[in-house]
Structure formats: structure tokens, C-alpha cells
Amino acid sequence: MDRKLGHKLQYPxxxxxxxxxxxIYEGTFALHSERRHASNEQGNPAWVxxxxxxxxxxxxxxxxxxxxxxxxxxxxxxxxxxxxxxxxRVPRAVVCLISxxxxxxxxxxxxxxxxxxxxxxxxxxxxxxxxxxxxWYSEPSFSSGINVVSIDGVSVRIxxxxxxxxxxFKYRNKIGIDVAIEALRTYRERKRKPDFKAISAFAxxxxxxxxxxxxxxSIL
Numbered sequence: 721m722d723r724k725l726g727h728k729l730q731y732p733x734x735x736x737x738x739x740x741x742x743x744i745y746e747g748t749f750a751l752h753s754e755r756r757h758a759s760n761e762q763g764n765p766a767w768v769x770x771x772x773x774x775x776x777x778x779x780x781x782x783x784x785x786x787x788x789x790x791x792x793x794x795x796x797x798x799x800x801x802x803x804x805x806x807x808x809r810v811p812r813a814v815v816c817l818i819s820x821x822x823x824x825x826x827x828x829x830x831x832x833x834x835x836x837x838x839x840x841x842x843x844x845x846x847x848x849x850x851x852x853x854x855x856w857y858s859e860p861s862f863s864s865g866i867n868v869v870s871i872d873g874v875s876v877r878i879x880x881x882x883x884x885x886x887x888x889f890k891y892r893n894k895i896g897i898d899v900a901i902e903a904l905r906t907y908r909e910r911k912r913k914p915d916f917k918a919i920s921a922f923a924x925x926x927x928x929x930x931x932x933x934x935x936x937x938s939i940l
Contacts, residue, residue, distance in 0.1 A: 800871045802834050802850050807876040810845040813838055814866055815878040816855055817887060817895055824881040825910065826903040837862060837879070837887075855891065861925055881907060882915055886922035889932045901935060908939045916940070 773790070776782045782790045791798065798804055806813055813836040820835070821827035833851035840856045865883025868875050879887065885907060888900035908914055916936060923932045 798872050800876075803876055804872055804874050805850060806834055806836060806845075806847055806852065807871075807874050809847060810836070810838075811877075812842070813845065813877065814857075814862070815876065816857075816884065817891060818899065820879050820881075820884040821888065821899070821903050823878055824884065824907075826881060826885070826906045827899060828902065829899055855894070861887075864925060865922055880918075881911070882918040883922045885919050886926050886928065886932065889923060889928045889935075890926040892931075904932075904935055905939060 773782070777784060777790065781793055783793050784790050803815065803819075806815075815823065815834070816837040817835045818827060818829050819831045819833075822829070822831050833853045835853045835855065837855050837857045838845075839862050840858050842856070844854060845852065865880045865886075866877050867880050868877055870876070885900070885903050888895060888903050889897075892900050904919075907919075919932070920929065920936065923929045
């Protein structure tokens with residue numbers, strides 16, 4: 721029980737607020753006061769009054785790590801401080817290309833921005849303090865090959881290794897053909913059971929099957 725704030729707390733690691741309400745991820749946040757305070761004992765998102773959030777921040781129990789993003793002062797540092805704000809503020813975005821290759825360990829490139837895919841004609845997201853590079857994907861490519869991984873307790877949408885390799889060949893003029901070739905070769909060397917059929921299927925979806933075929937044949 722927090723006597724100063726008048727409610728019982730079991731803190732999550734990451735908090736996020738949208739407009740006047742504040743969403744909480746992970747763990748529970750049980751409150752005994754106003755009706756607008758929702759409690760959740762199953763670890764699903766709950767809602768907290770802004771005054772409560774700011775009081776916890778001012779008391780030093782929460783640390784603001786970005787616009788609208790907070791973590792417990794006692795919690796460890798976020799392992800992916802760039803991906804988490806994007807996943808929470810732009811939930812439809814999918815981590816793609818070099819950022820996805822880096823996640824899968826398929827590139828020696830160091831991402832200078834977080835590369836995300838959004839559906840064609842989507843609004844450009846505003847993420848303060850984080851360099852973001854947006855790629856516009858059309859359907860059905862955008863919705864294909866998406867994995868949802870948990871990072872710091874937050875669900876992050878990211879393309880699978882096979883889909884990312886196919887995308888790298890599609891966007892070879894944007895990121896470099898050498899990056900795509902390196903990713904394919906690294907995938908072959910490190911993957912215990914490489915799924916080249918999946919890569920070919922995604923390449924066909926992206927209409928780059930003829931471009932990627934010689935490189936696939938050279939490593940088989």
C-alpha cells in the first residue's frame with residue numbers, strides 16, 4: 721500500500737500513456753480509489769489516472785524514458801530503448817530490413833535509424849528523439865511474415881528472417897544489394913534448418929523471385 725497516494729500497487733516494468741489515459745503493460749496495477757482507475761490482475765493493459773502517474777514520477781518511483789513512456793526506477797534499463805517506444809506508439813508498424821536483419825543476427829550493418837514498414841498511404845508517425853526510416857509496403861506483402869516477439873515485456877512486430885531476406889532483395893536499391901547477399905549467406909551458415917522454400921515464397925510475393933534465384937542456387 722502506498723500511503724501517500726492511497727492505493728495498492730504492483731508495478732509493471734513499462735508504462736505508456738495515450739491522450740488522457742495511461743496504459744500499463746506487464747504485471748498488475750490494482751487501485752482502490754477513483755472509478756476511472758482500472759485494475760488488472762492478469763497482466764493485460766490497465767488504465768491509470770494521469771495524476772497518479774505524475775505523482776509516481778514526482779515521487780521518484782517512475783522514470784520517464786521518452787515522450788509518454790515510463791519505467792520503474794528500480795527496473796533494469798530497457799534492452800531495446802528504440803524499439804519499445806515505436807512498438808507502443810505505432811503498434812501497427814513492423815520492424816523491417818536492416819533493423820530486422822540486426823535483430824535476427826544476419827547483418828554486420830549498424831542501423832543508424834529504426835526501419836519500420838507501414839501500409840501504403842499511412843500517416844507518417846511522430847516519434848520524438850528516435851530516428852525512424854519508414855518504408856511503405858503494399859498488401860499482401862505488408863501483412864505477410866510478421867512475428868510478434870516480447871521485448872522488455874512489450875509485444876514488438878518484426879518480420880521473420882525469411883521475409884526480411886526477401887524484402888532486402890526487393891529494396892536492394894535502398895539498402896544495398898551487398899546487404900541482401902550478406903544476409904542470405906549468413907542465414908545459410910547460421911540456421912540449423914534453413915527454410916529456403918519460405919524465402920522463395922516471400923520473394924515471389926515481392927516479385928523478386930528471378931532476382932534472388934541465382935543467389936539461392938549459388939549457396940545450395
